[in-house]
Amino acid sequence: MWSWRHETRAAYAFVERNVHLVKRYWGWEVVWLIYSIANALSVTFIGAGMERISGQRVDTQHLILYLLTGTLVWGYLSVVFTLVSETIQWERWEGTIEYTLMAPISRFTHLVGTTLFSLLYGFLQTAVILAAVAACFHLDLSGANLLGAAGVLLAASLSFSALGMVGAVLPLLYPEKGVQVVQVIQSLLLVISGVYYPVDVLPRALCWLSQFSPATYVLQGMRAALLDGAPLRQLWPCILALLLLGMLLMPLGVWLFGKAERYARRTGRLKRDG
Amino acid sequence: MSEPTTWALRVAAVSKTFRPFRWPWQANAPVQDGVRHDTAEGRSGPVCALDKVSLQVRRGEIFGVLGPNGSGKSTLIRVIATLVLPDSGSVEVLGLDLARHELEIRRLINRVSVEASFFKKLSPLENLLFGARLYGLPANRARQEALGILRRLGLREASLWQPMEQMSRGMQQKVAIARALLTAPVLLLLDEPTTGLDPRSKREVQGLVEALRRDHHATVILTTHDMLEADALCDRVAIIDAGRIVAEGTPAELKQRVASTTGGSPPTLEDVFLALTGHSLQSADEAASEDAVESSDVVLAP
Numbered sequence: 172m173w174s175w176r177h178e179t180r181a182a183y184a185f186v187e188r189n190v191h192l193v194k195r196y197w198g199w200e201v202v203w204l205i206y207s208i209a210n211a212l213s214v215t216f217i218g219a220g221m222e223r224i225s226g227q228r229v230d231t232q233h234l235i236l237y238l239l240t241g242t243l244v245w246g247y248l249s250v251v252f253t254l255v256s257e258t259i260q261w262e263r264w265e266g267t268i269e270y271t272l273m274a275p276i277s278r279f280t281h282l283v284g285t286t287l288f289s290l291l292y293g294f295l296q297t298a299v300i301l302a303a304v305a306a307c308f309h310l311d312l313s314g315a316n317l318l319g320a321a322g323v324l325l326a327a328s329l330s331f332s333a334l335g336m337v338g339a340v341l342p343l344l345y346p347e348k349g350v351q352v353v354q355v356i357q358s359l360l361l362v363i364s365g366v367y368y369p370v371d372v373l374p375r376a377l378c379w380l381s382q383f384s385p386a387t388y389v390l391q392g393m394r395a396a397l398l399d400g401a402p403l404r405q406l407w408p409c410i411l412a413l414l415l416l417g418m419l420l421m422p423l424g425v426w427l428f429g430k431a432e433r434y435a436r437r438t439g440r441l442k443r444d445g
Numbered sequence: 446m447s448e449p450t451t452w453a454l455r456v457a458a459v460s461k462t463f464r465p466f467r468w469p470w471q472a473n474a475p476v477q478d479g480v481r482h483d484t485a486e487g488r489s490g491p492v493c494a495l496d497k498v499s500l501q502v503r504r505g506e507i508f509g510v511l512g513p514n515g516s517g518k519s520t521l522i523r524v525i526a527t528l529v530l531p532d533s534g535s536v537e538v539l540g541l542d543l544a545r546h547e548l549e550i551r552r553l554i555n556r557v558s559v560e561a562s563f564f565k566k567l568s569p570l571e572n573l574l575f576g577a578r579l580y581g582l583p584a585n586r587a588r589q590e591a592l593g594i595l596r597r598l599g600l601r602e603a604s605l606w607q608p609m610e611q612m613s614r615g616m617q618q619k620v621a622i623a624r625a626l627l628t629a630p631v632l633l634l635l636d637e638p639t640t641g642l643d644p645r646s647k648r649e650v651q652g653l654v655e656a657l658r659r660d661h662h663a664t665v666i667l668t669t670h671d672m673l674e675a676d677a678l679c680d681r682v683a684i685i686d687a688g689r690i691v692a693e694g695t696p697a698e699l700k701q702r703v704a705s706t707t708g709g710s711p712p713t714l715e716d717v718f719l720a721l722t723g724h725s726l727q728s729a730d731e732a733a734s735e736d737a738v739e740s741s742d743v744v745l746a747p
Contacts, residue, residue, distance in 0.1 A: 177581035184578030188564070188571070195566040195608065270562040273526050274579035275551035437530045439463050439520075 181276040185284030186291070207296060208303045211242040214367065215304055232310070233398060239304055240393045241366040247297045247324060248331050248386055249357065254289035255335025256353045260342040269441055278432065279425050286332040297324070316396040319406050323392035326410040329417025330385035336424030340431040346440060360384055388412040453632050453664035454502040454525065459534030461495040461520055494520040496688040497534070502666060507658055509679030510668045511714065517688040518668035522636045525666065526556045538632055552580070555630035559637040561617035565610040569595055569620045572609060573627055580628040587627065594623045615646020622653050626661065633657065635667045639674060654678055672714035682714070686722040
């Protein structure tokens with residue numbers, strides 16, 4: 172009898188397979204981690220240099236932590252979003268897409284498996300970057316609510332994964348250019364979510380749009396937890412907003428993916444190209 | 446009334462036409478200032494891959510689908526494998542209608558394609574374990590069975606844990622068949638499994654297909670454009686040309702049908718193909734290749 176146990180096993184298959192792939196590509200993983208740390212450092216050094224840039228006194232530690240939070244959240248979002256949304260492109264490149272899509276599992280299970288791995292990977296990478304940058308700048312995180320920050324990031328995972336599923340639709344529909352469009356979506360999120368600045372400095376239209384981006388709430392929550400050490404009860408509004416967005420986006424992502432897969436099967440676009 | 450105990454597969458009047466994607470503004474602007482403003486997509490028209498294809502395959506049979514490149518063999522396999530939706534017609538696997546029981550049918554079938562569909566950086570064992578989990582096998586059992594099958598196929602112990610990219614194509618294809626065997630499919634779809642293999646690897650894979658029926662009682666649909674292979678392996682064959690089934694029967698029956706056209710020499714399946722389609726398999730393959738080249742030869746606007 173086919174059961175939830177089979178589906179769980181199948182979801183775990185994607186986690187296990189991707190862990191094996193990470194082990195095989197370990198050299199590239201190290202390169203990617205160095206790039207991510209360098210990227211985070213280059214942004215946070217803006218905070219370190221702000222007094223010299225502006226000629227004014229600023230709270231450098233606060234600014235560094237503000238920018239670091241942005242770069243951590245952006246890094247996490249990028250990893251989750253990219254891993255989920257590029258799962259189709261990756262499998263198409265490897266030539267395994269048809270094998271995976273004809274497996275006797277629900278598409279929800281497939282996407283959940285891919286998402287679970289991306290969350291684990293994203294969390295691990297974010298923790299390593301935080302540790303590296305904190306060590307570099309001798310940041311004092313004793314007053315930060317690290318557990319609360321992790322909780323906010325966890326709550327955001329649902330909606331980030333759902334956004335990834337929406338993004339995964341594009342390479343399915345447009346094998347050649349779909350991934351580039353995903354990057355465009357990612358950059359739009361970067362602009363409207365206040366990754367490196369408060370959203371109220373944005374023009375009114377963009378500021379209005381920012382309320383629909385899960386990244387806006389995760390940044391608010393993370394900054395409150397890391398910069399002000401806000402306790403959990405103060406973080407709840409952000410966590411609730413993130414969970415609500417996640418609950419709306421997740422069914423939408425799965426539904427859209429199902430529709431796109433059907434279109435791809437009707438038009439013969441699953442076939443490997445290149 | 447279907448007879449699931451007798452027929453493993455019933456395909457009835459399945460048609461499929463692929464239409465190139467066009468943006469709304471592309472449809473009515475083929476010529477401007479006397480110059481064709483074509484793109485690779487815009488120039489090629491609809492392609493009829495399957496035209497009212499019907500066939501029935503008994504349980505335990507090895508059924509060959511023969512045809513040149515571009516004749517519709519792979520599209521037919523993809524339709525049965527739930528990877529392409531037909532425009533019309535119906536497919537039944539063990540009495541289950543494909544349109545209504547897609548997930549159930551996926552549990553009963555597996556497919557080996559012409560390209561080895563693996564994560565090349567992963568080892569054969571890792572690839573097989575991934576496949577086994579997707580088909581609901583518990584990890585320990587999957588590992589034991591995978592190891593057993595891979596060893597029976599003659600894989601050296603060390604290569605079980607080495608990346609697939611270090612293996613020959615013939616060996617990769619044997620691993621692909623092993624992966625399919627691991628899920629114990631009732632219906633196995635082999636889409637040109639020996640194309641591009643050297644003679645020795647080809648013989649090994651063909652031996653494996655024979656063992657499939659002998660030891661696993663699986664029903665096999667084998668697409669190929671190798672007439673000798675079809676003659677040696679298949680109980681019955683269908684010849685497909687330009688999306689249509691032009692003949693169906695045992696190799697002996699088909700050869701008998703064209704015996705009078707070969708001038709006394711014993712007919713081959715190649716003769717059958719020539720007599721029934723009006724062109725040889727080789728020339729049809731060449732024509733398909735030329736079409737592919739032409740369709741990529743686009744005229745660009747200045």
